[in-house]
Amino acid sequence: MNLNRIILKNFFRNIKNYGLYIFALIFSVSLYFSFVLMSKDESAAEELSSGTMMSTGFIVGSVLLIVIIVTFVMFANTIFLKRRNQELALFQLIGLDRGRVFRILVLENAIIYFGSLMVGILFGFLLSRMLMMILLRIMQVELSVGLNFSMAAVGQTALLFIGIFVLLMIQNFIFLKRTRLLQMMTMNRTSESDTRRLGTGTVLMGVLGLAMVAVGYYFSTQLMENVSLIFLLVFGVLGLTIIGTYITFKFSVAFVLNMIRKSKKGHVSVTDVLSLTRIMFKMKSNAFLLTLIAVISALSIGLMSLSYITYYSTEKMVENTMPHDYVFYEEEALEFYEELLDEEGVDYESIQMPAVDYEAKTEGAISADLEALDFNGSTLYMNVVSDAHFGSVALGPNETIITGTPSVMQTFIDYTLHAPMTFVSDDYERSLELVDIKETAVLPSMVSYGSPTAIVDETVYQELSEHQSDEMQEQGVKMLHAIDITEGDSMDILNMMNREENPVFESKIQQQTGQLQASGMTMFVIAFVGFAFLVTSGCILYFKQVGESEEEKGSYNVLRKLGFSEREIIRGLSFKMIITFGVPLLVGLLHAYFAVNAGWFLFGTEMWTPMLIVMGVYALFYSLFALLSLVHYKKVVRESLT
Amino acid sequence: MILEAKDIKKSYGNRFNRTEVLKGIDMNIEKGEFVSIMGASGSGKTTLLNVLSSIDRVSSGHIQIEGADITQMKDKQLAHFRKNDLGFIFQEYNLLDTLTVKENILLPLSIRNMKKDEVDRQFERVAGELGIHELSGKYPNEISGGQQQRTSAARAFIHQPKIIFADEPTGALDSKSASNLLKKLQQMNVASRSTIMMVTHDATAASYSGRVIFLKDGLVYSTLRRGGRPQEEFYKEIMNTQSVLGGVGVES
Numbered sequence: 001m002n003l004n005r006i007i008l009k010n011f012f013r014n015i016k017n018y019g020l021y022i023f024a025l026i027f028s029v030s031l032y033f034s035f036v037l038m039s040k041d042e043s044a045a046e047e048l049s050s051g052t053m054m055s056t057g058f059i060v061g062s063v064l065l066i067v068i069i070v071t072f073v074m075f076a077n078t079i080f081l082k083r084r085n086q087e088l089a090l091f092q093l094i095g096l097d098r099g100r101v102f103r104i105l106v107l108e109n110a111i112i113y114f115g116s117l118m119v120g121i122l123f124g125f126l127l128s129r130m131l132m133m134i135l136l137r138i139m140q141v142e143l144s145v146g147l148n149f150s151m152a153a154v155g156q157t158a159l160l161f162i163g164i165f166v167l168l169m170i171q172n173f174i175f176l177k178r179t180r181l182l183q184m185m186t187m188n189r190t191s192e193s194d195t196r197r198l199g200t201g202t203v204l205m206g207v208l209g210l211a212m213v214a215v216g217y218y219f220s221t222q223l224m225e226n227v228s229l230i231f232l233l234v235f236g237v238l239g240l241t242i243i244g245t246y247i248t249f250k251f252s253v254a255f256v257l258n259m260i261r262k263s264k265k266g267h268v269s270v271t272d273v274l275s276l277t278r279i280m281f282k283m284k285s286n287a288f289l290l291t292l293i294a295v296i297s298a299l300s301i302g303l304m305s306l307s308y309i310t311y312y313s314t315e316k317m318v319e320n321t322m323p324h325d326y327v328f329y330e331e332e333a334l335e336f337y338e339e340l341l342d343e344e345g346v347d348y349e350s351i352q353m354p355a356v357d358y359e360a361k362t363e364g365a366i367s368a369d370l371e372a373l374d375f376n377g378s379t380l381y382m383n384v385v386s387d388a389h390f391g392s393v394a395l396g397p398n399e400t401i402i403t404g405t406p407s408v409m410q411t412f413i414d415y416t417l418h419a420p421m422t423f424v425s426d427d428y429e430r431s432l433e434l435v436d437i438k439e440t441a442v443l444p445s446m447v448s449y450g451s452p453t454a455i456v457d458e459t460v461y462q463e464l465s466e467h468q469s470d471e472m473q474e475q476g477v478k479m480l481h482a483i484d485i486t487e488g489d490s491m492d493i494l495n496m497m498n499r500e501e502n503p504v505f506e507s508k509i510q511q512q513t514g515q516l517q518a519s520g521m522t523m524f525v526i527a528f529v530g531f532a533f534l535v536t537s538g539c540i541l542y543f544k545q546v547g548e549s550e551e552e553k554g555s556y557n558v559l560r561k562l563g564f565s566e567r568e569i570i571r572g573l574s575f576k577m578i579i580t581f582g583v584p585l586l587v588g589l590l591h592a593y594f595a596v597n598a599g600w601f602l603f604g605t606e607m608w609t610p611m612l613i614v615m616g617v618y619a620l621f622y623s624l625f626a627l628l629s630l631v632h633y634k635k636v637v638r639e640s641l642t
Numbered sequence: 643m644i645l646e647a648k649d650i651k652k653s654y655g656n657r658f659n660r661t662e663v664l665k666g667i668d669m670n671i672e673k674g675e676f677v678s679i680m681g682a683s684g685s686g687k688t689t690l691l692n693v694l695s696s697i698d699r700v701s702s703g704h705i706q707i708e709g710a711d712i713t714q715m716k717d718k719q720l721a722h723f724r725k726n727d728l729g730f731i732f733q734e735y736n737l738l739d740t741l742t743v744k745e746n747i748l749l750p751l752s753i754r755n756m757k758k759d760e761v762d763r764q765f766e767r768v769a770g771e772l773g774i775h776e777l778s779g780k781y782p783n784e785i786s787g788g789q790q791q792r793t794s795a796a797r798a799f800i801h802q803p804k805i806i807f808a809d810e811p812t813g814a815l816d817s818k819s820a821s822n823l824l825k826k827l828q829q830m831n832v833a834s835r836s837t838i839m840m841v842t843h844d845a846t847a848a849s850y851s852g853r854v855i856f857l858k859d860g861l862v863y864s865t866l867r868r869g870g871r872p873q874e875e876f877y878k879e880i881m882n883t884q885s886v887l888g889g890v891g892v893e894s
Binding site: 005009086090096185 | 692697698699717718720721722723724725726728730736738740741745748749750752753797
């Protein structure tokens, strides 16, 4: 019976204790490997017009991934070292010196590592095929996904994980060097909670933490009102919320829970024993970790929401700025393409529509906060078109409709329906009643230059253009030249028209696919990294719970001997799970909401649906880890009496 | 003289907040002795055992085991020393759940090059003496606490160390298992002339030994020798000393 054999046997019988650690490692490897593999997939890169964007996205993403993976694996390692310290102490007691113990650790880790590395690469390969299909689908590119296996990607992944392995060994070495034998033997018995009394300092800090977060939130809603101070404010918001979050975890949670505890005046139930009193002190000692989890959750939820908002709104945004399939800069170009389409036998409809520039007073129907944007005067530029060009619109001589206000402009302009709107040109003034507001633009942005467009009755249009000021008249009447394809546009028609020798044009379908690819790519990379973070932070909290369940085994035993049923204890623990997992999640979600709320309109046209979808999915996956922990607790409680 | 300790001091804490646990202890232990250390909780008995057994370092003083000063040894030398000369028994058994009883017992032998039949001979010897032979294929969680502690004792004896250190070995056992274990320890002490040093707060456990050293506030308070007296008489004397010390019924 030699030592190596005993150690190997010990290790393999212990392997189920390392289950989640191994899972996490395999997961990290697969994730990283598939990521690298995709970034090296040349066939896909060629196909995508945003190829360079893709590679930068992948580089940024992989750096973030590495940071997440390294932190995570090192954290998991410290937990496992702690768990195993008694064993390590025993090895030293029977006379192994630290060098030998270190070699044992190296051997074990090597088995775990290189095993996980190989399995992970295999899974990563399959995963990458699946992810590639998802990515191409998101970007709406038709391309069959082949089975490219890249040795370079294997090399890169192996290199990273060997690097991490070396880091871990250094960590283990320092642990062994630093920790005295006696400490190792008694480590299991010392718990990390310090049960000092909560003094007035805690109360003050508790209030301060919550107040800081609240002020940070308030500032975030004021960002757009104070554009000149925006940088100062952004840093203020970040500083206040992050430090506030830390203080909240360090003091406020304990403070609030202690209030609840005091209100019970000593009549603590089993739920309180298992949740309130424990969490109170655990939160304090884990404040840093929880802050990190909450802040990075907020970051990933926020970024995922924003990128999803962009992706979600892409079609609509293009629709809003491009009402027609093709728009041309000159009349000649329109004629050229009319001929081309005739030849090809494609049915189409041409549109030619004049528009005049006008100024409208920011009073009555329009209320604007123009100072925020350093605008001069009290007028707003408007395009005016006649209702004669729209079959579906018929307006009375005193009515008008506003269309296509860009979403950025919407944040500082408000319209009031059925109020008078006044067009001005030198001394001439004409008031009309605002009867409707439409999101969709009737003029493409290349004609409207980003100003809203008002539709008026034909007679009013004539009247307005006659009274146009000299200054405005000099610019001439703007003309829209456009074509709509009757049967609906397609890539085939675009490719047919899009030749180098042909005159230039703007195409809706081209803009849409271009933007979908760009936003889809960004969304994919962010979602990938966000998901990696979600899983790792979930695992970290789960590991913590596993550790705590072992420490608390004694309490369950006592409680069950006192006559509490398994169900009652589980109910108490469920409450504990809700707090431990729920509080960081809630804080993360709240942070993310305020972050998204502060700037979403720069990214798209719709906030709630995409944001809620992202939050929902995130919370769902996150709560899986709470459930997993609870299942583990159940097992521990059941076994505690035997 | 197997163990000789001179003026051992041990203190914990930092420069501003020091607690002196051992305040200068002198002690001599002869080869083949069975010594108990008693004292109220906080008297420093576990700390004394830890420093004597090289698990912890002294703040000042010297400990010589068979002429070798362990306070001067480097880490690697200490490991070598533990491997050859020391055995340990703890209150919470300290067995590896993943190994069978036999594997646990043989663990100290596995780190030296020994012939297989010699290893088996040693195992037969201790397992027979401690009455755990039929358990050899079982895992620790399949046997009782008393059996686990006897396994732990077998592990301490297997490599025939010069001294065995036992920290509250009966602390987690019921009285029957405890007396069973103590009788075995006593037998092994006589049969193989191994030296045993045991920390305990239990007067009954101490009455199995040949000498009891009482600690109070980090100093040796008194020493009782059993001599040729019957165990009951020795037990009464221990109880008397303990009540003078004020340590009756005080859990460690």
